[in-house]
Amino acid sequence: MKSYLEAVILDNFRNIKFAMLTFDRGLSIIYGNNAQGKTNVIEGIYLFAVGKSFRGAKDKDLIRFGSDRAQANIVFHDSTRMNEMCYRVFAEETRRKKELFLNRVKKKSMNEMLGNFHAALFCPEHLSIVKDEPALRRNFLDNAICQLKPTYVRALSEYAKVLEQRNSLLKNHEEYSPEQFESMMEILDEKFVDSGSFITVTRAKYLRRLFEYANKYMQDMTMGAESLSFEYLCSITDYGENNYEDFSYVKNTYFIRLADKKERERFAGLSLSGAHRDDFVIYLNGKNARLYCSQGQQRSIALALKLAEGELSRECTGEYPVFLLDDVFSELDKRRKEYIMSGFGDRQIILTTCEKNDFADVHDALKIETEDGKFRFTEGLERQFEYDLTEEEKEFRKSYVYSCRKE
Structure with a gap:
Protein backbone atom coordinates (compact mmCIF):
# COMPACT_ATOMS: atom_id res chain seq x y z
CA MET A 1 0.00 0.00 0.00
CA LYS A 2 1.25 3.48 -0.87
CA SER A 3 2.16 5.69 2.08
CA TYR A 4 0.08 8.85 2.39
CA LEU A 5 -1.23 11.46 4.80
CA GLU A 6 -4.80 10.74 5.78
CA ALA A 7 -5.65 13.83 7.83
CA VAL A 8 -4.48 16.70 9.98
CA ILE A 9 -6.40 17.88 13.05
CA LEU A 10 -5.60 21.32 14.45
CA ASP A 11 -6.98 22.56 17.77
CA ASN A 12 -6.34 26.17 18.86
CA PHE A 13 -3.40 26.22 16.47
CA ARG A 14 -2.38 29.70 15.28
CA ASN A 15 -5.60 31.34 13.97
CA ILE A 16 -7.44 28.01 13.69
CA LYS A 17 -9.90 27.29 16.50
CA PHE A 18 -10.54 23.77 15.25
CA ALA A 19 -10.16 22.03 11.91
CA MET A 20 -10.12 18.44 10.69
CA LEU A 21 -8.97 18.02 7.11
CA THR A 22 -8.62 14.83 5.12
CA PHE A 23 -6.53 14.81 1.97
CA ASP A 24 -6.53 13.24 -1.46
CA ARG A 25 -3.88 10.62 -2.14
CA GLY A 26 -2.94 12.66 -5.18
CA LEU A 27 -3.41 16.44 -5.27
CA SER A 28 -5.09 18.59 -2.62
CA ILE A 29 -5.34 22.37 -3.06
CA ILE A 30 -5.96 24.76 -0.17
CA TYR A 31 -6.84 28.24 -1.41
CA GLY A 32 -7.90 31.59 -0.04
CA ASN A 33 -6.63 35.09 0.63
CA ASN A 34 -3.46 35.80 2.56
CA ALA A 35 -3.43 35.38 6.37
CA GLN A 36 -6.49 33.08 6.42
CA GLY A 37 -4.83 29.86 7.63
CA LYS A 38 -3.35 28.09 4.60
CA THR A 39 0.25 28.17 5.77
CA ASN A 40 -0.81 27.25 9.30
CA VAL A 41 -2.07 23.92 7.97
CA ILE A 42 1.24 23.27 6.23
CA GLU A 43 3.10 24.22 9.40
CA GLY A 44 0.99 21.85 11.50
CA ILE A 45 1.77 18.95 9.17
CA TYR A 46 5.48 19.63 8.76
CA LEU A 47 6.00 19.74 12.53
CA PHE A 48 5.94 15.96 12.51
CA ALA A 49 8.60 15.62 9.84
CA VAL A 50 11.29 17.82 11.41
CA GLY A 51 10.13 18.34 15.00
CA LYS A 52 9.83 22.12 14.90
CA SER A 53 8.10 25.00 13.13
CA PHE A 54 9.60 25.75 9.73
CA ARG A 55 8.87 29.42 10.44
CA GLY A 56 11.26 29.42 13.38
CA ALA A 57 8.39 29.92 15.83
CA LYS A 58 8.58 28.96 19.47
CA ASP A 59 5.98 26.54 20.81
CA LYS A 60 4.13 29.35 22.60
CA ASP A 61 3.66 31.12 19.24
CA LEU A 62 1.60 28.18 17.96
CA ILE A 63 -1.11 28.75 20.59
CA ARG A 64 -4.22 30.57 19.42
CA PHE A 65 -4.77 33.92 21.10
CA GLY A 66 -6.83 33.49 24.27
CA SER A 67 -6.16 29.76 24.62
CA ASP A 68 -3.87 27.99 27.08
CA ARG A 69 -2.76 25.24 24.70
CA ALA A 70 -2.47 24.16 21.08
CA GLN A 71 -2.56 20.71 19.55
CA ALA A 72 -1.76 19.22 16.16
CA ASN A 73 -2.46 15.62 15.15
CA ILE A 74 -1.79 13.80 11.92
CA VAL A 75 -3.06 10.44 10.76
CA PHE A 76 -0.93 8.79 8.09
CA HIS A 77 -0.37 5.42 6.49
CA ASP A 78 2.87 3.61 5.90
CA SER A 79 3.18 0.34 4.00
CA THR A 80 1.73 -1.70 6.86
CA ARG A 81 -0.64 0.31 9.05
CA MET A 82 -2.41 3.53 9.96
CA ASN A 83 -0.49 5.74 12.41
CA GLU A 84 -1.27 8.77 14.53
CA MET A 85 1.07 11.43 15.92
CA CYS A 86 0.22 14.20 18.37
CA TYR A 87 2.07 17.44 19.23
CA ARG A 88 0.58 19.31 22.20
CA VAL A 89 1.99 22.51 23.71
CA PHE A 90 0.88 24.66 26.62
CA ALA A 91 1.02 28.34 27.55
CA GLU A 92 3.88 29.20 29.90
CA GLU A 93 1.58 30.12 32.78
CA THR A 94 0.20 26.57 32.92
CA ARG A 95 3.70 25.28 33.73
CA ARG A 96 2.98 22.13 31.75
CA LYS A 97 5.57 20.62 29.45
CA LYS A 98 5.08 19.76 25.79
CA GLU A 99 3.43 16.39 25.20
CA LEU A 100 4.26 14.11 22.27
CA PHE A 101 2.50 10.89 21.26
CA LEU A 102 3.11 8.25 18.61
CA ASN A 103 0.17 5.88 18.19
CA ARG A 104 -1.05 7.15 21.58
CA VAL A 105 2.18 6.17 23.33
CA LYS A 106 3.80 9.13 25.07
CA LYS A 107 7.34 9.98 23.95
CA LYS A 108 10.02 11.84 25.87
CA SER A 109 11.35 13.93 22.99
CA MET A 110 10.79 14.70 19.34
CA ASN A 111 13.87 12.65 18.46
CA GLU A 112 11.81 9.55 19.28
CA MET A 113 9.18 10.67 16.76
CA LEU A 114 11.40 11.67 13.83
CA GLY A 115 11.73 9.23 10.96
CA ASN A 116 8.15 7.96 11.11
CA PHE A 117 6.52 10.60 8.91
CA HIS A 118 8.31 12.05 5.89
CA ALA A 119 7.51 15.33 4.13
CA GLU A 319 8.21 5.75 -0.64
CA TYR A 320 7.86 9.35 -1.72
CA PRO A 321 7.33 11.83 1.12
CA VAL A 322 4.26 14.03 1.26
CA PHE A 323 5.03 17.15 -0.78
CA LEU A 324 3.91 20.35 0.96
CA LEU A 325 4.03 23.27 -1.46
CA ASP A 326 3.14 26.59 0.18
CA ASP A 327 2.48 29.54 -2.14
CA VAL A 328 4.36 27.72 -4.87
CA PHE A 329 2.97 29.58 -7.89
CA SER A 330 4.11 33.14 -7.17
CA GLU A 331 6.45 34.47 -9.86
CA LEU A 332 6.36 31.25 -11.91
CA ASP A 333 5.52 31.38 -15.60
CA LYS A 334 2.66 29.38 -17.15
CA ARG A 335 4.91 26.53 -18.29
CA ARG A 336 6.28 25.94 -14.79
CA LYS A 337 2.84 26.15 -13.18
CA GLU A 338 1.50 23.54 -15.60
CA TYR A 339 4.50 21.33 -14.88
CA ILE A 340 3.71 21.34 -11.16
CA MET A 341 -0.02 20.70 -11.62
CA SER A 342 0.26 17.85 -14.11
CA GLY A 343 3.53 16.03 -13.65
CA PHE A 344 3.32 14.10 -10.37
CA GLY A 345 0.37 11.74 -10.35
CA ASP A 346 2.30 9.12 -8.37
CA ARG A 347 2.88 11.47 -5.43
CA GLN A 348 0.74 13.04 -2.74
CA ILE A 349 0.88 16.83 -2.99
CA ILE A 350 -0.77 19.39 -0.73
CA LEU A 351 -0.36 22.90 -2.06
CA THR A 352 -1.63 26.34 -1.15
CA THR A 353 -2.37 29.30 -3.37
CA CYS A 354 -4.22 32.61 -3.30
CA GLU A 355 -5.39 32.60 -6.91
CA LYS A 356 -8.27 30.45 -8.18
CA ASN A 357 -6.99 30.92 -11.71
CA ASP A 358 -3.92 28.85 -10.85
CA PHE A 359 -6.02 25.68 -10.79
CA ALA A 360 -9.17 26.56 -12.76
CA ASP A 361 -8.57 23.74 -15.26
CA VAL A 362 -7.64 21.12 -12.66
CA HIS A 363 -10.49 18.72 -11.88
CA ASP A 364 -8.75 15.63 -10.49
CA ALA A 365 -7.96 17.22 -7.12
CA LEU A 366 -9.48 17.88 -3.73
CA LYS A 367 -10.07 21.62 -3.28
CA ILE A 368 -10.44 23.30 0.10
CA GLU A 369 -11.26 26.97 0.62
CA THR A 370 -10.14 28.75 3.78
CA GLU A 371 -11.26 31.98 5.37
CA ASP A 372 -10.38 33.26 8.85
CA GLY A 373 -9.15 29.88 10.06
CA LYS A 374 -12.19 27.95 8.79
CA PHE A 375 -12.20 25.44 5.94
CA ARG A 376 -14.74 24.26 3.36
CA PHE A 377 -14.45 21.50 0.76
CA THR A 378 -15.48 22.95 -2.61
CA GLU A 379 -14.60 20.23 -5.13
CA GLY A 380 -13.38 16.65 -5.26
CA LEU A 381 -15.00 15.44 -2.05
CA GLU A 382 -16.38 12.40 -3.85
CA ARG A 383 -12.81 11.31 -4.59
CA GLN A 384 -12.35 10.65 -0.90
CA PHE A 385 -14.41 7.48 -1.19
CA GLU A 386 -13.12 6.13 -4.50
CA TYR A 387 -10.19 4.29 -2.93
CA ASP A 388 -10.08 0.69 -1.74
CA LEU A 389 -10.42 1.41 1.99
CA THR A 390 -10.77 -0.84 5.00
CA GLU A 391 -13.90 -0.45 7.13
CA GLU A 392 -11.80 1.34 9.75
CA GLU A 393 -10.57 3.83 7.16
CA LYS A 394 -14.06 4.40 5.76
CA GLU A 395 -15.45 5.25 9.19
CA PHE A 396 -12.49 7.49 9.90
CA ARG A 397 -12.96 9.40 6.64
CA LYS A 398 -16.71 9.81 7.13
CA SER A 399 -16.37 11.23 10.63
CA TYR A 400 -13.57 13.62 9.68
CA VAL A 401 -14.87 14.72 6.28
CA TYR A 402 -18.37 15.50 7.47
CA SER A 403 -17.11 17.25 10.58
CA CYS A 404 -15.13 19.51 8.26
CA ARG A 405 -18.15 20.20 6.09
CA LYS A 406 -20.11 21.37 9.14
CA GLU A 407 -17.31 23.75 10.07
Whole structure:
Protein backbone atom coordinates (compact mmCIF):
# COMPACT_ATOMS: atom_id res chain seq x y z
CA MET A 1 0.00 0.00 0.00
CA LYS A 2 1.25 3.48 -0.87
CA SER A 3 2.16 5.69 2.08
CA TYR A 4 0.08 8.85 2.39
CA LEU A 5 -1.23 11.46 4.80
CA GLU A 6 -4.80 10.74 5.78
CA ALA A 7 -5.65 13.83 7.83
CA VAL A 8 -4.48 16.70 9.98
CA ILE A 9 -6.40 17.88 13.05
CA LEU A 10 -5.60 21.32 14.45
CA ASP A 11 -6.98 22.56 17.77
CA ASN A 12 -6.34 26.17 18.86
CA PHE A 13 -3.40 26.22 16.47
CA ARG A 14 -2.38 29.70 15.28
CA ASN A 15 -5.60 31.34 13.97
CA ILE A 16 -7.44 28.01 13.69
CA LYS A 17 -9.90 27.29 16.50
CA PHE A 18 -10.54 23.77 15.25
CA ALA A 19 -10.16 22.03 11.91
CA MET A 20 -10.12 18.44 10.69
CA LEU A 21 -8.97 18.02 7.11
CA THR A 22 -8.62 14.83 5.12
CA PHE A 23 -6.53 14.81 1.97
CA ASP A 24 -6.53 13.24 -1.46
CA ARG A 25 -3.88 10.62 -2.14
CA GLY A 26 -2.94 12.66 -5.18
CA LEU A 27 -3.41 16.44 -5.27
CA SER A 28 -5.09 18.59 -2.62
CA ILE A 29 -5.34 22.37 -3.06
CA ILE A 30 -5.96 24.76 -0.17
CA TYR A 31 -6.84 28.24 -1.41
CA GLY A 32 -7.90 31.59 -0.04
CA ASN A 33 -6.63 35.09 0.63
CA ASN A 34 -3.46 35.80 2.56
CA ALA A 35 -3.43 35.38 6.37
CA GLN A 36 -6.49 33.08 6.42
CA GLY A 37 -4.83 29.86 7.63
CA LYS A 38 -3.35 28.09 4.60
CA THR A 39 0.25 28.17 5.77
CA ASN A 40 -0.81 27.25 9.30
CA VAL A 41 -2.07 23.92 7.97
CA ILE A 42 1.24 23.27 6.23
CA GLU A 43 3.10 24.22 9.40
CA GLY A 44 0.99 21.85 11.50
CA ILE A 45 1.77 18.95 9.17
CA TYR A 46 5.48 19.63 8.76
CA LEU A 47 6.00 19.74 12.53
CA PHE A 48 5.94 15.96 12.51
CA ALA A 49 8.60 15.62 9.84
CA VAL A 50 11.29 17.82 11.41
CA GLY A 51 10.13 18.34 15.00
CA LYS A 52 9.83 22.12 14.90
CA SER A 53 8.10 25.00 13.13
CA PHE A 54 9.60 25.75 9.73
CA ARG A 55 8.87 29.42 10.44
CA GLY A 56 11.26 29.42 13.38
CA ALA A 57 8.39 29.92 15.83
CA LYS A 58 8.58 28.96 19.47
CA ASP A 59 5.98 26.54 20.81
CA LYS A 60 4.13 29.35 22.60
CA ASP A 61 3.66 31.12 19.24
CA LEU A 62 1.60 28.18 17.96
CA ILE A 63 -1.11 28.75 20.59
CA ARG A 64 -4.22 30.57 19.42
CA PHE A 65 -4.77 33.92 21.10
CA GLY A 66 -6.83 33.49 24.27
CA SER A 67 -6.16 29.76 24.62
CA ASP A 68 -3.87 27.99 27.08
CA ARG A 69 -2.76 25.24 24.70
CA ALA A 70 -2.47 24.16 21.08
CA GLN A 71 -2.56 20.71 19.55
CA ALA A 72 -1.76 19.22 16.16
CA ASN A 73 -2.46 15.62 15.15
CA ILE A 74 -1.79 13.80 11.92
CA VAL A 75 -3.06 10.44 10.76
CA PHE A 76 -0.93 8.79 8.09
CA HIS A 77 -0.37 5.42 6.49
CA ASP A 78 2.87 3.61 5.90
CA SER A 79 3.18 0.34 4.00
CA THR A 80 1.73 -1.70 6.86
CA ARG A 81 -0.64 0.31 9.05
CA MET A 82 -2.41 3.53 9.96
CA ASN A 83 -0.49 5.74 12.41
CA GLU A 84 -1.27 8.77 14.53
CA MET A 85 1.07 11.43 15.92
CA CYS A 86 0.22 14.20 18.37
CA TYR A 87 2.07 17.44 19.23
CA ARG A 88 0.58 19.31 22.20
CA VAL A 89 1.99 22.51 23.71
CA PHE A 90 0.88 24.66 26.62
CA ALA A 91 1.02 28.34 27.55
CA GLU A 92 3.88 29.20 29.90
CA GLU A 93 1.58 30.12 32.78
CA THR A 94 0.20 26.57 32.92
CA ARG A 95 3.70 25.28 33.73
CA ARG A 96 2.98 22.13 31.75
CA LYS A 97 5.57 20.62 29.45
CA LYS A 98 5.08 19.76 25.79
CA GLU A 99 3.43 16.39 25.20
CA LEU A 100 4.26 14.11 22.27
CA PHE A 101 2.50 10.89 21.26
CA LEU A 102 3.11 8.25 18.61
CA ASN A 103 0.17 5.88 18.19
CA ARG A 104 -1.05 7.15 21.58
CA VAL A 105 2.18 6.17 23.33
CA LYS A 106 3.80 9.13 25.07
CA LYS A 107 7.34 9.98 23.95
CA LYS A 108 10.02 11.84 25.87
CA SER A 109 11.35 13.93 22.99
CA MET A 110 10.79 14.70 19.34
CA ASN A 111 13.87 12.65 18.46
CA GLU A 112 11.81 9.55 19.28
CA MET A 113 9.18 10.67 16.76
CA LEU A 114 11.40 11.67 13.83
CA GLY A 115 11.73 9.23 10.96
CA ASN A 116 8.15 7.96 11.11
CA PHE A 117 6.52 10.60 8.91
CA HIS A 118 8.31 12.05 5.89
CA ALA A 119 7.51 15.33 4.13
CA ALA A 120 9.27 17.66 1.70
CA LEU A 121 8.34 21.31 2.17
CA PHE A 122 8.54 24.20 -0.27
CA CYS A 123 7.69 27.68 1.00
CA PRO A 124 8.62 31.24 -0.03
CA GLU A 125 11.26 31.31 2.70
CA HIS A 126 13.13 28.62 0.78
CA LEU A 127 14.26 31.25 -1.71
CA SER A 128 16.82 31.87 1.03
CA ILE A 129 18.45 28.57 0.05
CA VAL A 130 19.61 30.33 -3.10
CA LYS A 131 20.16 33.93 -2.09
CA ASP A 132 20.84 34.27 1.64
CA GLU A 133 23.42 33.34 4.26
CA PRO A 134 25.14 29.92 4.58
CA ALA A 135 23.32 29.01 7.81
CA LEU A 136 20.04 28.72 5.90
CA ARG A 137 21.54 26.33 3.35
CA ARG A 138 23.00 24.21 6.14
CA ASN A 139 19.61 24.18 7.84
CA PHE A 140 17.95 23.04 4.60
CA LEU A 141 20.40 20.13 4.31
CA ASP A 142 20.14 19.19 7.96
CA ASN A 143 16.31 19.11 7.95
CA ALA A 144 16.28 16.86 4.88
CA ILE A 145 18.95 14.44 6.10
CA CYS A 146 17.58 14.21 9.65
CA GLN A 147 14.36 12.68 8.32
CA LEU A 148 16.37 9.84 6.79
CA LYS A 149 19.31 9.21 9.13
CA PRO A 150 18.88 9.00 12.92
CA THR A 151 22.68 8.81 13.21
CA TYR A 152 22.86 12.25 11.63
CA VAL A 153 20.48 13.67 14.25
CA ARG A 154 22.78 12.36 16.97
CA ALA A 155 25.87 13.72 15.22
CA LEU A 156 24.34 17.20 14.96
CA SER A 157 23.42 17.13 18.63
CA GLU A 158 26.90 15.99 19.65
CA TYR A 159 28.55 18.57 17.40
CA ALA A 160 26.44 21.44 18.75
CA LYS A 161 27.27 20.42 22.30
CA VAL A 162 31.03 20.12 21.78
CA LEU A 163 31.11 23.32 19.68
CA GLU A 164 29.59 25.23 22.59
CA GLN A 165 32.12 23.70 25.00
CA ARG A 166 35.00 24.40 22.65
CA ASN A 167 33.99 28.02 22.14
CA SER A 168 33.63 28.50 25.88
CA LEU A 169 37.12 27.11 26.46
CA LEU A 170 38.60 29.33 23.74
CA LYS A 171 36.84 32.41 25.08
CA ASN A 172 38.01 31.77 28.64
CA HIS A 173 41.45 30.31 27.88
CA GLU A 174 43.22 32.78 30.18
CA GLU A 175 41.60 31.12 33.18
CA TYR A 176 43.66 27.96 32.60
CA SER A 177 47.34 27.12 32.53
CA PRO A 178 48.74 26.26 29.07
CA GLU A 179 48.92 22.60 30.08
CA GLN A 180 45.31 22.53 31.31
CA PHE A 181 44.09 24.29 28.19
CA GLU A 182 45.90 21.90 25.83
CA SER A 183 44.68 18.84 27.72
CA MET A 184 41.05 19.97 27.70
CA MET A 185 41.20 21.07 24.07
CA GLU A 186 42.65 17.73 22.98
CA ILE A 187 39.67 15.89 24.49
CA LEU A 188 37.17 18.27 22.89
CA ASP A 189 38.90 18.17 19.50
CA GLU A 190 38.52 14.38 19.26
CA LYS A 191 34.75 14.68 19.64
CA PHE A 192 34.62 17.80 17.48
CA VAL A 193 36.46 16.13 14.62
CA ASP A 194 34.55 12.83 14.80
CA SER A 195 31.09 14.40 14.70
CA GLY A 196 32.12 17.21 12.35
CA SER A 197 33.70 14.83 9.84
CA PHE A 198 30.59 12.66 9.83
CA ILE A 199 28.39 15.71 9.20
CA THR A 200 30.58 17.04 6.39
CA VAL A 201 30.84 13.68 4.61
CA THR A 202 27.10 13.01 4.95
CA ARG A 203 26.24 16.45 3.59
CA ALA A 204 28.64 16.05 0.66
CA LYS A 205 27.18 12.68 -0.34
CA TYR A 206 23.64 13.99 0.00
CA LEU A 207 24.39 17.11 -2.06
CA ARG A 208 25.90 15.13 -4.92
CA ARG A 209 22.80 12.94 -5.28
CA LEU A 210 20.46 15.88 -4.62
CA PHE A 211 21.82 17.90 -7.52
CA GLU A 212 21.71 14.94 -9.89
CA TYR A 213 17.94 14.89 -9.42
CA ALA A 214 17.55 18.67 -9.11
CA ASN A 215 19.28 19.22 -12.44
CA LYS A 216 16.90 16.73 -14.08
CA TYR A 217 13.86 18.54 -12.66
CA MET A 218 15.21 21.94 -13.66
CA GLN A 219 15.76 20.78 -17.23
CA ASP A 220 12.27 19.27 -17.34
CA MET A 221 10.70 22.51 -16.09
CA THR A 222 12.55 24.63 -18.64
CA MET A 223 12.54 22.19 -21.58
CA GLY A 224 16.32 21.88 -21.35
CA ALA A 225 17.05 25.61 -21.25
CA GLU A 226 18.43 25.69 -17.70
CA SER A 227 20.73 23.35 -15.78
CA LEU A 228 21.89 23.19 -12.17
CA SER A 229 25.22 22.39 -10.56
CA PHE A 230 26.88 23.12 -7.23
CA GLU A 231 30.18 23.58 -5.43
CA TYR A 232 30.64 22.43 -1.84
CA LEU A 233 32.55 24.97 0.25
CA CYS A 234 34.10 23.04 3.13
CA SER A 235 35.69 25.26 5.77
CA ILE A 236 38.39 22.73 6.70
CA THR A 237 39.79 22.26 3.19
CA ASP A 238 40.79 24.44 0.28
CA TYR A 239 37.79 25.27 -1.91
CA GLY A 240 37.75 23.32 -5.13
CA GLU A 241 38.81 19.99 -3.66
CA ASN A 242 36.34 17.21 -4.36
CA ASN A 243 37.10 14.40 -1.91
CA TYR A 244 34.69 15.50 0.81
CA GLU A 245 33.04 12.07 0.73
CA ASP A 246 36.21 10.36 2.00
CA PHE A 247 35.83 10.17 5.80
CA SER A 248 39.51 9.47 6.49
CA TYR A 249 40.61 12.38 4.33
CA VAL A 250 38.12 14.78 5.93
CA LYS A 251 39.01 13.66 9.46
CA ASN A 252 42.76 14.06 8.89
CA THR A 253 42.20 17.45 7.28
CA TYR A 254 40.12 18.55 10.26
CA PHE A 255 43.05 17.92 12.62
CA ILE A 256 45.48 19.71 10.29
CA ARG A 257 43.22 22.76 9.98
CA LEU A 258 42.61 22.95 13.74
CA ALA A 259 46.36 22.86 14.36
CA ASP A 260 46.94 25.58 11.76
CA LYS A 261 44.32 27.86 13.33
CA LYS A 262 45.10 27.15 16.98
CA GLU A 263 46.49 30.60 17.80
CA ARG A 264 43.94 32.45 15.68
CA GLU A 265 41.08 30.64 17.41
CA ARG A 266 42.50 31.41 20.83
CA PHE A 267 42.78 35.08 19.90
CA ALA A 268 39.26 35.15 18.40
CA GLY A 269 37.74 33.16 21.25
CA LEU A 270 35.71 30.89 18.96
CA SER A 271 35.97 27.98 16.51
CA LEU A 272 36.91 29.26 13.06
CA SER A 273 36.59 26.00 11.10
CA GLY A 274 34.19 23.10 11.10
CA ALA A 275 30.84 21.85 9.85
CA HIS A 276 29.14 24.91 11.36
CA ARG A 277 30.86 27.03 8.69
CA ASP A 278 30.34 24.82 5.62
CA ASP A 279 28.35 26.11 2.65
CA PHE A 280 27.53 25.32 -0.96
CA VAL A 281 27.14 27.51 -4.04
CA ILE A 282 24.36 26.88 -6.57
CA TYR A 283 25.06 27.51 -10.25
CA LEU A 284 22.43 28.00 -12.96
CA ASN A 285 23.90 27.46 -16.42
CA GLY A 286 27.33 27.85 -14.86
CA LYS A 287 26.60 31.21 -13.17
CA ASN A 288 26.26 31.86 -9.46
CA ALA A 289 22.50 31.74 -8.90
CA ARG A 290 22.65 34.09 -5.92
CA LEU A 291 24.12 36.85 -8.07
CA TYR A 292 22.54 36.37 -11.48
CA CYS A 293 19.09 34.75 -11.14
CA SER A 294 15.69 36.42 -11.17
CA GLN A 295 13.17 35.83 -8.39
CA GLY A 296 11.29 33.41 -10.62
CA GLN A 297 14.45 31.45 -11.39
CA GLN A 298 15.38 31.33 -7.71
CA ARG A 299 11.92 29.98 -6.93
CA SER A 300 12.31 27.33 -9.64
CA ILE A 301 15.69 26.29 -8.24
CA ALA A 302 14.29 25.95 -4.73
CA LEU A 303 11.38 23.91 -6.09
CA ALA A 304 13.73 21.64 -8.07
CA LEU A 305 15.77 21.04 -4.91
CA LYS A 306 12.63 20.14 -2.99
CA LEU A 307 11.45 17.71 -5.65
CA ALA A 308 14.93 16.20 -5.63
CA GLU A 309 14.71 15.90 -1.85
CA GLY A 310 11.64 13.75 -2.38
CA GLU A 311 13.56 11.45 -4.72
CA LEU A 312 16.27 10.87 -2.13
CA SER A 313 13.62 10.17 0.49
CA ARG A 314 12.11 7.57 -1.86
CA GLU A 315 15.54 5.98 -2.38
CA CYS A 316 16.01 5.65 1.37
CA THR A 317 12.51 4.69 2.53
CA GLY A 318 10.99 3.13 -0.60
CA GLU A 319 8.21 5.75 -0.64
CA TYR A 320 7.86 9.35 -1.72
CA PRO A 321 7.33 11.83 1.12
CA VAL A 322 4.26 14.03 1.26
CA PHE A 323 5.03 17.15 -0.78
CA LEU A 324 3.91 20.35 0.96
CA LEU A 325 4.03 23.27 -1.46
CA ASP A 326 3.14 26.59 0.18
CA ASP A 327 2.48 29.54 -2.14
CA VAL A 328 4.36 27.72 -4.87
CA PHE A 329 2.97 29.58 -7.89
CA SER A 330 4.11 33.14 -7.17
CA GLU A 331 6.45 34.47 -9.86
CA LEU A 332 6.36 31.25 -11.91
CA ASP A 333 5.52 31.38 -15.60
CA LYS A 334 2.66 29.38 -17.15
CA ARG A 335 4.91 26.53 -18.29
CA ARG A 336 6.28 25.94 -14.79
CA LYS A 337 2.84 26.15 -13.18
CA GLU A 338 1.50 23.54 -15.60
CA TYR A 339 4.50 21.33 -14.88
CA ILE A 340 3.71 21.34 -11.16
CA MET A 341 -0.02 20.70 -11.62
CA SER A 342 0.26 17.85 -14.11
CA GLY A 343 3.53 16.03 -13.65
CA PHE A 344 3.32 14.10 -10.37
CA GLY A 345 0.37 11.74 -10.35
CA ASP A 346 2.30 9.12 -8.37
CA ARG A 347 2.88 11.47 -5.43
CA GLN A 348 0.74 13.04 -2.74
CA ILE A 349 0.88 16.83 -2.99
CA ILE A 350 -0.77 19.39 -0.73
CA LEU A 351 -0.36 22.90 -2.06
CA THR A 352 -1.63 26.34 -1.15
CA THR A 353 -2.37 29.30 -3.37
CA CYS A 354 -4.22 32.61 -3.30
CA GLU A 355 -5.39 32.60 -6.91
CA LYS A 356 -8.27 30.45 -8.18
CA ASN A 357 -6.99 30.92 -11.71
CA ASP A 358 -3.92 28.85 -10.85
CA PHE A 359 -6.02 25.68 -10.79
CA ALA A 360 -9.17 26.56 -12.76
CA ASP A 361 -8.57 23.74 -15.26
CA VAL A 362 -7.64 21.12 -12.66
CA HIS A 363 -10.49 18.72 -11.88
CA ASP A 364 -8.75 15.63 -10.49
CA ALA A 365 -7.96 17.22 -7.12
CA LEU A 366 -9.48 17.88 -3.73
CA LYS A 367 -10.07 21.62 -3.28
CA ILE A 368 -10.44 23.30 0.10
CA GLU A 369 -11.26 26.97 0.62
CA THR A 370 -10.14 28.75 3.78
CA GLU A 371 -11.26 31.98 5.37
CA ASP A 372 -10.38 33.26 8.85
CA GLY A 373 -9.15 29.88 10.06
CA LYS A 374 -12.19 27.95 8.79
CA PHE A 375 -12.20 25.44 5.94
CA ARG A 376 -14.74 24.26 3.36
CA PHE A 377 -14.45 21.50 0.76
CA THR A 378 -15.48 22.95 -2.61
CA GLU A 379 -14.60 20.23 -5.13
CA GLY A 380 -13.38 16.65 -5.26
CA LEU A 381 -15.00 15.44 -2.05
CA GLU A 382 -16.38 12.40 -3.85
CA ARG A 383 -12.81 11.31 -4.59
CA GLN A 384 -12.35 10.65 -0.90
CA PHE A 385 -14.41 7.48 -1.19
CA GLU A 386 -13.12 6.13 -4.50
CA TYR A 387 -10.19 4.29 -2.93
CA ASP A 388 -10.08 0.69 -1.74
CA LEU A 389 -10.42 1.41 1.99
CA THR A 390 -10.77 -0.84 5.00
CA GLU A 391 -13.90 -0.45 7.13
CA GLU A 392 -11.80 1.34 9.75
CA GLU A 393 -10.57 3.83 7.16
CA LYS A 394 -14.06 4.40 5.76
CA GLU A 395 -15.45 5.25 9.19
CA PHE A 396 -12.49 7.49 9.90
CA ARG A 397 -12.96 9.40 6.64
CA LYS A 398 -16.71 9.81 7.13
CA SER A 399 -16.37 11.23 10.63
CA TYR A 400 -13.57 13.62 9.68
CA VAL A 401 -14.87 14.72 6.28
CA TYR A 402 -18.37 15.50 7.47
CA SER A 403 -17.11 17.25 10.58
CA CYS A 404 -15.13 19.51 8.26
CA ARG A 405 -18.15 20.20 6.09
CA LYS A 406 -20.11 21.37 9.14
CA GLU A 407 -17.31 23.75 10.07
